[in-house]
Amino acid sequence: MNRDRLYLGIVMALIVSAVIYASYGLLNSEKEGTHHVVSVIVSNSGSDRWNAFKEGLNQGADEVGLYLNVVSAPAFTRVEEEYGIIRRELENGADGVVVALCNTADPDGRLSELVPEDRIVLIDSDLDLEGGHALVQPDAQAIGAAIAQMILDEKETVGKTIGVLTGNQQTLSGRQRLEGFRKKIEAAGREIRFCAETDQAFLEEMGHAPDILAALDSDAMEMALDYLTEGGQISDCSLYGEGRSERAIYYLDRGRIQGMVVPDEYAMGYESAQLIQKQLEHTESSTTQIETGFISVTKEKMYDKEAEKILFPVVH
Numbered sequence: 001m002n003r004d005r006l007y008l009g010i011v012m013a014l015i016v017s018a019v020i021y022a023s024y025g026l027l028n029s030e031k032e033g034t035h036h037v038v039s040v041i042v043s044n045s046g047s048d049r050w051n052a053f054k055e056g057l058n059q060g061a062d063e064v065g066l067y068l069n070v071v072s073a074p075a076f077t078r079v080e081e082e083y084g085i086i087r088r089e090l091e092n093g094a095d096g097v098v099v100a101l102c103n104t105a106d107p108d109g110r111l112s113e114l115v116p117e118d119r120i121v122l123i124d125s126d127l128d129l130e131g132g133h134a135l136v137q138p139d140a141q142a143i144g145a146a147i148a149q150m151i152l153d154e155k156e157t158v159g160k161t162i163g164v165l166t167g168n169q170q171t172l173s174g175r176q177r178l179e180g181f182r183k184k185i186e187a188a189g190r191e192i193r194f195c196a197e198t199d200q201a202f203l204e205e206m207g208h209a210p211d212i213l214a215a216l217d218s219d220a221m222e223m224a225l226d227y228l229t230e231g232g233q234i235s236d237c238s239l240y241g242e243g244r245s246e247r248a249i250y251y252l253d254r255g256r257i258q259g260m261v262v263p264d265e266y267a268m269g270y271e272s273a274q275l276i277q278k279q280l281e282h283t284e285s286s287t288t289q290i291e292t293g294f295i296s297v298t299k300e301k302m303y304d305k306e307a308e309k310i311l312f313p314v315v316h
Contacts, residue, residue, distance in 0.1 A: 036280045037067045038273075039089035041082060042100045042123075044075040049218050049245040052313050053123075056266035057098075060273025068273070069094070075219075079103035086114055096280050098272045101125035103170040121276045123268055128172050134279055134288040136271045138263045140173035143242060144180025146296050147214055150240050150259035152188050154212070163210035164195045165202055165224055165241070167217030177216045177242070199223060206235070215241030221248050221260075229256065249311055252299055259298050266313035267292040 040057065042050060054070060061068045071089065076082050079102055086097055096119040101111075104127050111120075117133055124137040151157060162185065168174045178195070185192060193210050196202040206227060213228075215221040221243040228235055229251065240259045243252070251257045271290045277283075297307045 035065050035067055036095040038096045038276055039094040040068060040070045040098045041073060041085050043102055045070055045073045053265040053269040055313055056269030057273050060270040064277040066273055066277055076102040083114055096276050098276055104128050104172045118279045121272050123272055124173055126172050134275050136268050136290045138292050138294045140176035141180035143261050143294055144177035144216060145184045146261045147240055148181045148184035150296055151212055160211035161193045162212045163193055163205055165215045165220040166195050166197045167220035169197050181216060209235040209237050212238045217242050218244045225251060252302060255299050261294055261296050262310050263294040264292050264310050
C-alpha cells in the first residue's frame with residue numbers, strides 16, 4: 001500500500017511540474033514577443049565584400065531575436081530592380097527590410113509609398129532629399145577626404161597626375177566621397193586629370209595611365225584591380241581607395257594597393273540589426289541615424305590591433 005502511495009505521489013508531482021513548466025513557457029514566450037523576419041537587400045549580395053557586414057548583422061540579430069533573410073541578388077543597375085525585390089519580400093511576409101540603394105534620388109517619394117518608414121533601415125545610401133528614414137552609414141565625405149590625404153602623404157606627389165575612378169555617382173554617398181576627395185586634393189594645389197565612373201570611360205583614360213589612381217568605393221576598387229592585376233595591362237601607377245573584399249585586403253598585403261580606407265562594415269551590420277528591431281518594436285529612441293567608423297591603413301599597419309578589428313572581424 002505504501003509503495004502504491006509513493007508511486008501515486010511521484011506521478012502527481014510529475015504532472016504538477018509539467019503544468020508549471022508549460023505555464024512558465026507560455027508566459028515567457030509572451031514576454032519575449034514576436035520574432036520579426038527581416039530581409040536584407042544589397043547589390044551583388046554573394047560577394048565577399050559583404051562578409052564583415054553579414055557577420056555584424058548576424059551578431060546583432062542574434063542579440064535581439066531577429067530572423068534574417070539575406071536575399072540573393074545580382075549587381076543592381078536600376079533602382080526599379082531593388083524596389084521590385086522590396087515589394088516581393090514584403091508581400092512574402094517580411095516584417096521589415098535593410099537596404100543599400102543603388103540610386104538615392106527617389107524624387108517622387110516612391111520608397112515611402114512602397115514601405116513605411118518604420119519598416120526599413122537604409123545602409124550607406126541616404127536619400128538625396130530628407131525623407132526621415134533610419135540610416136546607418138559612415139561619413140562618406142570624410143572617406144573621400146581620407147583617401148586624398150593618403151595620396152598627399154605619399155612622397156613626391158608634386159607634378160604627378162591623378163586619376164579618379166569615382167564609383168557609383170547615382171547615390172548621395174558616392175557624390176559625397178567625390179566631393180570630399182576633390183576638396184582635399186585641390187586645397188593642396190594638386191590637379192585631378194580625370195574622373196571616370198563607367199568601365200568604358202576608365203579604359204579610355206587608362207590608355208595613358210596616371211601616376212596615381214584613386215578608387216572611391218569598393219566596386220571602383222574591384223574595377224581597378226581587374227585592370228591592374230588580371231587584364232595583362234602593364235601599369236605602375238600607385239593605387240589608393242576604399243576597399244573591403246578579401247581580394248582588396250590581399251592586394252594591400254602584397255603592396256599592389258598603397259593605401260586603403262576600410263569602412264567598419266561589421267559595425268554597420270550590427271547597428272542595422274539593432275536599429276530595424278527598434279523600428280519594428282516602435283521602441284522610443286532619439287537615434288535613427290547612426291554613423292559608423294572607418295580606418296585608413298597601409299601594408300605596414302594592417303596588422304596593428306585596431307586595424308585587425310576592422311579588417312578581420314570575429315564574432316565573440
